Amino acid sequence: MSSSxxxxxxxxxxxxxxxxxxxxxxxTAALGAELAAAGASTSxxxxxxxxxxxxxxxxxxxxxxxxxxxxxxxxxxxxxLLMAGVRPPGNAATFSAPTLAPVFATIPRMNARSxxxxxxxxxxxxxxxxxxxxxxxxxxxxRGLFDLALGKEESSKWAVFSCDEIAVAKPAxxxxxxxxxxxxxxxGERNGWFIASHTWDLFAAKKAGFKTAWVSYxxxxxxxxxxxxxxxxxxxxxxxxxEIVRREASA
Numbered sequence: 001m002s003s004s005x006x007x008x009x010x011x012x013x014x015x016x017x018x019x020x021x022x023x024x025x026x027x028t029a030a031l032g033a034e035l036a037a038a039g040a041s042t043s044x045x046x047x048x049x050x051x052x053x054x055x056x057x058x059x060x061x062x063x064x065x066x067x068x069x070x071x072x073x074x075x076x077x078x079x080x081l082l083m084a085g086v087r088p089p090g091n092a093a094t095f096s097a098p099t100l101a102p103v104f105a106t107i108p109r110m111n112a113r114s115x116x117x118x119x120x121x122x123x124x125x126x127x128x129x130x131x132x133x134x135x136x137x138x139x140x141x142x143r144g145l146f147d148l149a150l151g152k153e154e155s156s157k158w159a160v161f162s163c164d165e166i167a168v169a170k171p172a173x174x175x176x177x178x179x180x181x182x183x184x185x186x187x188g189e190r191n192g193w194f195i196a197s198h199t200w201d202l203f204a205a206k207k208a209g210f211k212t213a214w215v216s217y218x219x220x221x222x223x224x225x226x227x228x229x230x231x232x233x234x235x236x237x238x239x240x241x242x243e244i245v246r247r248e249a250s251a
Contacts, residue, residue, distance in 0.1 A: 070107065
């Protein structure tokens with residue numbers, strides 16, 4: 001089947017396909033004593049770091065000051081730590097670059113979600129789908145993450161769209177329109193899926209014409225009174241893939 005006739009499945013990347021677990025481990029190693037003294041949960045701090053960085057990345061984009069999210073993550077972490085009551089080692093004014101460098105070093109080698117490989121295999125085995133990673137992150141770093149997680153042969157079957165290409169952050173509507181355009185699909189031809197662990201991402205994707213699948217391992221509950229109901233609710237990426245394959249086969 002030609003690629004233009006394959007059903008596109010678009011994936012959010014950060015949080016959906018890859019976790020910040022390695023950053024949690026690195027932060028504990030770097031600031032274990034300081035975290036303990038503050039009675040702070042390392043995983044909660046890392047979650048707040050990721051979510052607040054997404055917020056700041058989006059708010060700057062809305063106001064015409066787009067910055068790559070990697071830079072936003074590096075700028076935001078010291079403030080997140082201070083807001084959680086964690087004090088710098090030796091009562092310094094802030095956290096030194098060498099102290100936090102091991103945490104930032106985990107970003108290009110984030111842990112893949114355990115169901116990512118099986119998900120990719122399920123879609124490609126069916127022969128009816130083409131896959132795209134659509135990320136707030138950079139294209140090169142995203143390609144590197146998928147190479148490490150899936151191997152270059154499988155990873156090469158994925159297309160990549162980065163918000164850096166248009167210098168606008170998700171969930172601006174123009175981003176999802178740009179994704180459709182990169183897929184080569186115009187109005188009337190658009191039949192595709194968007195998979196994410198963030199309901200805000202899926203809300204915008206559905207408004208742009210995608211069918212949606214939400215994986216529950218990050219947000220736990222979909223808050224349907226705010227974001228509406230995704231077409232599919234799944235416990236992981238593999239289950240989402242299986243359900244999409246089933247639905248499209250019976251359509």
